[in-house]
Amino acid sequence: MDNRILTHASVLWLPHSDYIEAGMANRPKKIRGYFPLSVATGIIILIVLAIIAPNAPWLIWVALTVLGVCAFAMNRDIRKAQQVTAPAPALPEPVRVQPEGPSFQEVLRAIPDPVMVVSGVEPNDIAGRWVVFANTAAREEFHITGENGLLVSSVRNPEVLEAVDEALFGNIRRDTVFETSGAQDKFWRAWTSPLPVAEGARKLALLVVRDETDIRRIERMRADFLANASHELRTPLASLTGFIETLRGHAKDDLKARDKFLNIMAAQAERMGRLIHDLLSLSRIEMNEHVPPSGEADLSLAARDVMDSLSILAQEKGVTLTFTGPAPGAISLVADRDQILQVVQNLSDNALKYAPPGSEIELEILTDRTLEQAIAARDPAAAKLVLLRPDRRDDFYTVIRVKDHGPGIRREYLPRLAERFYRVEGQKSGDKLGTGLGLAIVKHIINRHRGGLVVESIARPSTTDRELLAYDLPDKVAAVSDDLTTYTAFSAYFPQPRRLKA
Amino acid sequence: MNTHIVKTYGEELDQLSAEVVLMGGLAEAQVADAVEAVARRDVALAQSVVVRDQKLDELEKDIERKCIRLIALRQPMAADLRKTVAAMKIATSLERTGDLAKNIAKRSMVIAEAEPMSPLTRSIERMGKLVSSRLRDVLDAYKSGKLDMAMAVWSSDTEVDEHYNALFRELLTYMMGDPRTISACTHILFMAKNLERIGDHATNMAEHIHYEITGEDYVEDRPKSSTF
Numbered sequence: 138m139d140n141r142i143l144t145h146a147s148v149l150w151l152p153h154s155d156y157i158e159a160g161m162a163n164r165p166k167k168i169r170g171y172f173p174l175s176v177a178t179g180i181i182i183l184i185v186l187a188i189i190a191p192n193a194p195w196l197i198w199v200a201l202t203v204l205g206v207c208a209f210a211m212n213r214d215i216r217k218a219q220q221v222t223a224p225a226p227a228l229p230e231p232v233r234v235q236p237e238g239p240s241f242q243e244v245l246r247a248i249p250d251p252v253m254v255v256s257g258v259e260p261n262d263i264a265g266r267w268v269v270f271a272n273t274a275a276r277e278e279f280h281i282t283g284e285n286g287l288l289v290s291s292v293r294n295p296e297v298l299e300a301v302d303e304a305l306f307g308n309i310r311r312d313t314v315f316e317t318s319g320a321q322d323k324f325w326r327a328w329t330s331p332l333p334v335a336e337g338a339r340k341l342a343l344l345v346v347r348d349e350t351d352i353r354r355i356e357r358m359r360a361d362f363l364a365n366a367s368h369e370l371r372t373p374l375a376s377l378t379g380f381i382e383t384l385r386g387h388a389k390d391d392l393k394a395r396d397k398f399l400n401i402m403a404a405q406a407e408r409m410g411r412l413i414h415d416l417l418s419l420s421r422i423e424m425n426e427h428v429p430p431s432g433e434a435d436l437s438l439a440a441r442d443v444m445d446s447l448s449i450l451a452q453e454k455g456v457t458l459t460f461t462g463p464a465p466g467a468i469s470l471v472a473d474r475d476q477i478l479q480v481v482q483n484l485s486d487n488a489l490k491y492a493p494p495g496s497e498i499e500l501e502i503l504t505d506r507t508l509e510q511a512i513a514a515r516d517p518a519a520a521k522l523v524l525l526r527p528d529r530r531d532d533f534y535t536v537i538r539v540k541d542h543g544p545g546i547r548r549e550y551l552p553r554l555a556e557r558f559y560r561v562e563g564q565k566s567g568d569k570l571g572t573g574l575g576l577a578i579v580k581h582i583i584n585r586h587r588g589g590l591v592v593e594s595i596a597r598p599s600t601t602d603r604e605l606l607a608y609d610l611p612d613k614v615a616a617v618s619d620d621l622t623t624y625t626a627f628s629a630y631f632p633q634p635r636r637l638k639a
Numbered sequence: 640m641n642t643h644i645v646k647t648y649g650e651e652l653d654q655l656s657a658e659v660v661l662m663g664g665l666a667e668a669q670v671a672d673a674v675e676a677v678a679r680r681d682v683a684l685a686q687s688v689v690v691r692d693q694k695l696d697e698l699e700k701d702i703e704r705k706c707i708r709l710i711a712l713r714q715p716m717a718a719d720l721r722k723t724v725a726a727m728k729i730a731t732s733l734e735r736t737g738d739l740a741k742n743i744a745k746r747s748m749v750i751a752e753a754e755p756m757s758p759l760t761r762s763i764e765r766m767g768k769l770v771s772s773r774l775r776d777v778l779d780a781y782k783s784g785k786l787d788m789a790m791a792v793w794s795s796d797t798e799v800d801e802h803y804n805a806l807f808r809e810l811l812t813y814m815m816g817d818p819r820t821i822s823a824c825t826h827i828l829f830m831a832k833n834l835e836r837i838g839d840h841a842t843n844m845a846e847h848i849h850y851e852i853t854g855e856d857y858v859e860d861r862p863k864s865s866t867f
């Protein structure tokens with residue numbers, strides 16, 4: 138088929154099997170009649186004319202007319218070929234589970250795991266595998282629309298495609314593990330098995346896929362938790378044991394030292410407690426990350442609650458919290474209430490940690506944003522980075538933006554912000570309380586809600602940067618060092634179920 | 640899917656895009672495996688990436704042959720011609736992507752012998768994930784003919800650049816801190832550069848998709864972020 142040049146006419150003369158091979162199952166039977174008939178008539182008329190008047194010049198005109206008629210007939214044939222579909226072959230009565238029960242096809246459709254039947258003709262043509270049956274789960278999970286489609290447009294993992302080929306032409310059963318990445322990683326196990334078909338018919342294979350994300354997640358979570366916990370708890374634990382040794386030993390009777398040590402020990406124990414708490418909640422959130430939330434939550438309400446809970450701490454630091462956005466009750470998101478609260482809480486905690494005394498922390502809620510609007514930076518001069526981007530595109534998003542006027546984060550530190558235990562250089566041993574897990578938790582929660590996270594910041598350039606600037610653009614460096622308002626703003630955005638304003 | 644009178648012509652065009660998607664799947668797997676080989680210091684996996692690259696080359700040649708045959712025999716016009724040309728160009732980009740992945744895999748074998756540098760390989764892993772998701776998005780856009788999806792990939796290339804710049808600085812600090820790490824760090828730097836280029840190829844493919852669907856070149860300047 139591949140090496141044959143098909144002109145319009147030759148298509149009509151192909152044997153039936155070639156049509157089947159080309160995927161044209163419904164080759165019309167009628168087509169054979171028109172074209173040969175018109176050609177034959179034309180030739181007969183010509184011969185008759187040639188006998189009656191051998192030297193007439195109008196013969197050429199007649200011949201041309203006849204040819205035109207032939208072309209017209211041919212064209213009509215082709216039109217017909219497209220329109221006329223062979224009568225649908227009478228489907229055999231489906232085999233039913235019970236006489237009046239569902240057919241086995243319907244049973245297959247109801248199976249929660251994706252099930253597909255794949256057909257193939259040539260062994261080496263991996264791109265030419267067709268999905269001839271897909272159940273409901275397969276259609277949803279692998280975006281199969283219409284009656285049947287090419288297998289590669291739903292599954293393009295090379296190992297799975299190879300396994301399907303082995304089942305089709307090598308009669309080999311196999312299972313393959315593959316991963317579809319995205320905002321939420323998914324792990325799958327694919328079983329492939331040959332299906333019996335009659336001799337000479339198209340080969341068929343069965344492809345059953347199972348979602349193994351849960352199992353993999355549990356495994357990974359356990360490993361991660363152990364690694365993180367043992368690594369991060371070691372330092373405070375070591376310092377605790379150190380102080381205990383000292384208190385047992387020569388500091389036994391030193392009242393002043395004992396008090397001091399006990400204070401440090403209490404702080405370390407507190408830190409360990411916080412760490413364990415954060416690690417546990419991170420693990421819990423990660424476990425459910427691929428399960429979309431189902432409850433309802435109000436962002437404005439969450440923001441108000443967080444502001445209330447932080448008010449005392451903010452007063453102590455001399456920081457004011459301001460809020461702009463719709464009143465509570467105006468917008469409700471499909472979300473887990475506690476988790477939304479935690480997002481706002483963690484972002485505000487962070488802001489409070491870095492806000493200098495006397496400054497302002499701005500909480501702002503924006504509704505009816507498109508994805509582009511939600512991501513766009515407010516200030517073009519600021520360094521901006523999308524820390525998380527949703528896989529799916531919703532029409533509208535609600536954005537909560539938390540902005541502090543702290544020292545800002547330099548551009549080069551932005552990409553690692555949401556990483557576990559990552560601290561921006563120079564604040565590792567600082568006075569800031571924190572486990573380094575806050576933003577990681579925020580990111581995982583937002584990911585579960587199919588939302589996104591953007592950070593935007595203006596910071597003082599580093600010394601090297603300033604030297605470089607001074608060398609290249611001496612005017613600019615003066616502008617930079619004089620009055621630069623540094624800030625950091627985190628914007629978390631969540632899909633909004635409906636548009637608020639008309 | 641297509642409205643050609645001669646159905647096999649349409650079939651051939653569909654077959655062509657199916658092969659490009661197949662090739663895309665392979666390139667995707669190559670990138671993912673190469674990055675995993677770096678993260679897990681898995682020499683066997685790296686070797687299999689190097690071996691599998693040949694398949695990508697063959698596929699590219701095959702697609703190119705089919706495109707030329709199609710142009711010669713069918714004289715495709717308008718949308719069909721664009722589809723053919725885009726398939727050819729995307730195949731070339733995918734082949735380059737595969738080469739870059741192979742290079743990452745080769746380098747991973749070298750750094751697997753050195754001391755583990757987990758913060759740096761983690762950065763590579765993170766960047767690799769980002770680039771993989773670009774590649775996946777652009778292939779999904781190609782397969783489903785969604786223009787907005789392709790353009791989203793096109794406009795989000797700055798993120799990859801940011802990661803590259805951050806990693807560059809990180810590497811500098813490492814190398815200044817301990818000159819013994821210079822050789823491994825250089826390899827990591829090249830890996831990051833390769834990933835960054837794979838990201839560029841993804842944006843190029845997005846441009847080809849734009850051309851295939853609209854018939855116009857995408858002329859806007861790409862958002863660039865540079866701190867150097």
